[in-house]
Amino acid sequence: MSWQLETTVSDEQVEFYKENGYITFGRIFTESELDTLRDYVDEMIENLPEGRRPEQMDVPHFEHPFLFKYLTHPRVLKVIERFIGPDIVLWSSHFISKREHDGMAVPWHQDGVYWGKSLEPMHVITMWLAVDESKVENGCMRVISGSHKSRDRRYEEVDRTNNLFGSEVVEADLDTSKVVNLELEVGECHFHDAWTIHNSSPNVSQKRRCGYTMRYMPADVRYPGAEWRRKHYIYLLQGKDRTDGFNTYTPVPEF
Numbered sequence: 001m002s003w004q005l006e007t008t009v010s011d012e013q014v015e016f017y018k019e020n021g022y023i024t025f026g027r028i029f030t031e032s033e034l035d036t037l038r039d040y041v042d043e044m045i046e047n048l049p050e051g052r053r054p055e056q057m058d059v060p061h062f063e064h065p066f067l068f069k070y071l072t073h074p075r076v077l078k079v080i081e082r083f084i085g086p087d088i089v090l091w092s093s094h095f096i097s098k099r100e101h102d103g104m105a106v107p108w109h110q111d112g113v114y115w116g117k118s119l120e121p122m123h124v125i126t127m128w129l130a131v132d133e134s135k136v137e138n139g140c141m142r143v144i145s146g147s148h149k150s151r152d153r154r155y156e157e158v159d160r161t162n163n164l165f166g167s168e169v170v171e172a173d174l175d176t177s178k179v180v181n182l183e184l185e186v187g188e189c190h191f192h193d194a195w196t197i198h199n200s201s202p203n204v205s206q207k208r209r210c211g212y213t214m215r216y217m218p219a220d221v222r223y224p225g226a227e228w229r230r231k232h233y234i235y236l237l238q239g240k241d242r243t244d245g246f247n248t249y250t251p252v253p254e255f
């Protein structure tokens, strides 16, 4: 099938996202833009320090300004604007690349719980971009539809040997009848809310599964900067600050 771009978001899609806490979407980047990103991440993976897993490439944009080409792309911002409005801040990004045969699982969680009290209010949308095809067999992301509507879930520790994160929503708090597999072709993406419960299985297939999570928040979200991470930067990408100067934004680097 030909590679077509999807760059407009209908009112129905916005409504679906609000109601269900996620939505699958088409291709925002051209095939050649996507190929260039894949080449770039392949090289990053080759150069990972000894012992570092390719699922753990968190905040790569701090070290790789090249990634701002994607994170700030006007087509991306045009889509994001439909979900969170015109004042857009880049909160974070993360490559989660699961190697073929031994890719790690991601336990059931809400991003808003992992990020703790770092944002007020906790209002983040994640765009998950399929650098590789992402299917059930190679550990695509799954969501519990509508789970963003109630925030108080109990968590328990999980063994970190083959889990990317150390805690998980307890089974009794998961409505597994509402699980949706978010399968994507290369270059497609999906979006999820910071409170949507999601996970993914280990990759035991013969195909790598690499996704790039690109995370945005409206510019009225306050970031106190404390405790969360010793060094974390946020960037005002479009529109105006709405925190009355509370937030400190880092200038977008040359890319």
Ligand SMILES: O=C(O)CCC(=O)C(=O)O
Residues within 6 Å of the ligand: 096, 106, 111, 126, 128, 139, 140, 141, 198, 199, 200, 211, 213
């Ligand atoms: O890539 C995955 O399987 C999980 C992604 C995830 O947890 C996230 O985007 O918040």
